[in-house]
Amino acid sequence: MNIVNKIIRKLDRNIAHFASVKSKILSFETPVVSFTFDDCPRSAITVGSTILMDRGVSGTFYLCGGLTNGFENELPCQTEDDLAYLVENGHELASHLYNHKRCEELTKDELALEIELSKNYTNSITRNHEQLSFSYPFGSINLRAKKMISEQFLTGRGINPGINVGKLDLSCLKANALYEGQILKRDIASLIDKTVQRQGWLIFYTHDVQTSPSPYGVTPTTLEYAVDYAIQKNCKISSVSEVMNSFQ
Numbered sequence: 001m002n003i004v005n006k007i008i009r010k011l012d013r014n015i016a017h018f019a020s021v022k023s024k025i026l027s028f029e030t031p032v033v034s035f036t037f038d039d040c041p042r043s044a045i046t047v048g049s050t051i052l053m054d055r056g057v058s059g060t061f062y063l064c065g066g067l068t069n070g071f072e073n074e075l076p077c078q079t080e081d082d083l084a085y086l087v088e089n090g091h092e093l094a095s096h097l098y099n100h101k102r103c104e105e106l107t108k109d110e111l112a113l114e115i116e117l118s119k120n121y122t123n124s125i126t127r128n129h130e131q132l133s134f135s136y137p138f139g140s141i142n143l144r145a146k147k148m149i150s151e152q153f154l155t156g157r158g159i160n161p162g163i164n165v166g167k168l169d170l171s172c173l174k175a176n177a178l179y180e181g182q183i184l185k186r187d188i189a190s191l192i193d194k195t196v197q198r199q200g201w202l203i204f205y206t207h208d209v210q211t212s213p214s215p216y217g218v219t220p221t222t223l224e225y226a227v228d229y230a231i232q233k234n235c236k237i238s239s240v241s242e243v244m245n246s247f248q
């Protein structure tokens, strides 16, 4: 890509982050925390979902149908049995496009096809046709993608950190990386404390959950700490769709 195209893409990305495409003022009766997992590495399902279920709560799993029985970042992704297991246990299955492509690198038609394939695949597993939640692969966003996602999904979740409070950007919800090498327990506690003070909605995202995680994953101990700290601070822990459906 030449320098001019790079500058245009960066401008488009920045405009997308600030553009109000699907915004809504929502006020929460209690502070809320959501735990989300991108790409569905198997350890997110076998270990991550178990940590949530042990505490009686559920998470959101943003999956790519094209990664079923495949690998991403050298980690094995979901099987169809894994996805059925998540549904049976009350977790949310959500879209991360079908082939884990960057929205910025897709034409309008290519993105439309990715969305259609992803929705069809995910709905075939969940066996319902409720609007799905979505997260942008690699956090890649531009204005066209943001508009399309706002029309096709209940919410879009990005990777811009912060707490969702007041006027929420529903097509690019703020979310915070729960990556072992990038966040300390005191940072997690501070984010949750601020969510309580501001009565907002905090979303964490991660990938694998294992003792020696990838640079994009977390250890079971840190995930347990985050969930337990949120519970201790009387936050409600809900999947992304549960939060949105509570306003329907």
Ligand SMILES: [Zn+2]
Residues within 6 Å of the ligand: 038, 039, 096, 100, 137, 138
């Ligand atoms: Zn991803």
